[in-house]
Amino acid sequence: MDFDADLRSIQEARELAVRAKEAQKAFAMADQETVDRICEAMVSAAMANAARLGQLAHEETGFGNPIHKRLKNELAAQGVWDNIKDQKTCGEIRRDEAKRIVEFGAPVGVVLGLSPSTNPTATAIFKTLINVKARNAFILAPHPTAKKCTAEAIRVIAEAGEAAGMPKGLVSCVTEVHPSGTDELFHHYAVNLILATGGPGMVKAAHSAGKPAIGVGPGNVPVYVDSSASPKAAAANIVDSKSFDCSTICATEQAVFAHANIAKELREEMKAKGAHWLSKEEADKLASMMF
Structure with missing residues (x-):
């Protein structure tokens, strides 16, 4: 049957x-x-x-x-x-x-x-x-x-x-x-x-x-980068981890919180590693497709 x-x-x-x-x-x-x-x-x-x-x-x-x-x-x-x-x-x-x-x-x-x-x-x-x-x-x-x-x-x-x-x-x-x-x-x-x-x-x-x-269940992992950290090393670790397997691992970093003293340098180092900051227009367009 x-x-x-x-x-x-x-x-x-x-x-x-x-x-x-x-x-x-x-x-x-x-x-x-x-x-x-x-x-x-x-x-x-x-x-x-x-x-x-x-x-x-x-x-x-x-x-x-x-x-x-x-x-x-x-x-x-x-x-x-x-x-x-x-x-x-x-x-x-x-x-x-x-x-x-x-x-x-x-x-x-x-x-x-x-x-x-x-x-x-x-x-x-x-x-x-x-x-x-x-x-x-x-x-x-x-x-x-x-x-x-x-x-x-x-x-x-x-x-x-x-x-x-x-x-x-x-x-x-x-x-x-x-x-x-x-x-x-x-x-x-x-x-x-x-x-x-x-x-x-x-x-x-x-x-x-x-x-x-x-x-x-699903992860929503923040990472804190302190002023005592190396911005260059932190940026490399964050970008490598987040991009690994196209970010399908939910234990990878979902948000970055950085001490004010090193935030600007960390951002530039992350950009140098390939990270991209969305404009508001880009963010709205991406959100409309994803959510």
Whole structure:
């Protein structure tokens, strides 16, 4: 039968959640060596495909710079792994003899992740890594406009992980993307935690699902440049950061506040780096198209 898109999405969501639950049970008692071997295999696969996945993300969404997206993928893979690889997540983690406290690492269970259209493949890579490192199962629900590149990123790293011993179904991606399917995952009994990265509506929905959720919505980041700063260095950092990947990272600078003593010099240095100050006519014209 040819079911409607919402029904197909709901059915897929249920199947992925149940499969993830079973896979996580099989993975819950894995030792540290096994977990790290699987993560390293996924990192290697992500690094080998970083440029291709960056290009796919750019082509599907129309956002950003493919070269910069490759760099983001590499940071999400090797950069994240270098930061967490030595952390213990299995068995005894730490012991305080004086307080007679012993801490053991335990997985949360099945984690649902949401990913944005601005950083689709990089988000898929790092969220998978941090969850598998913690022996969680992970299901990713991609943004509708980035579903192909996100699914490909998950396929690449999941296949690498499974080849290294990861249970099949531990890592998966929703392919029948529809709000009804995402909502089904929000409330499914097998899902234990939600990691939401996206627009305000989706993040609010995640926090309203009735289970633990960690949400990161749009950024609106100001930067303050003090009189003690080097205007030339500050200008270079601000312009480089703001222009990286066509400014699709919401953690980049959205507004600059400068001490009066160096404001004029900072402005000139930013212009020299390629920053442009809009006239009122230009600002009105841009605002009429954007908002």
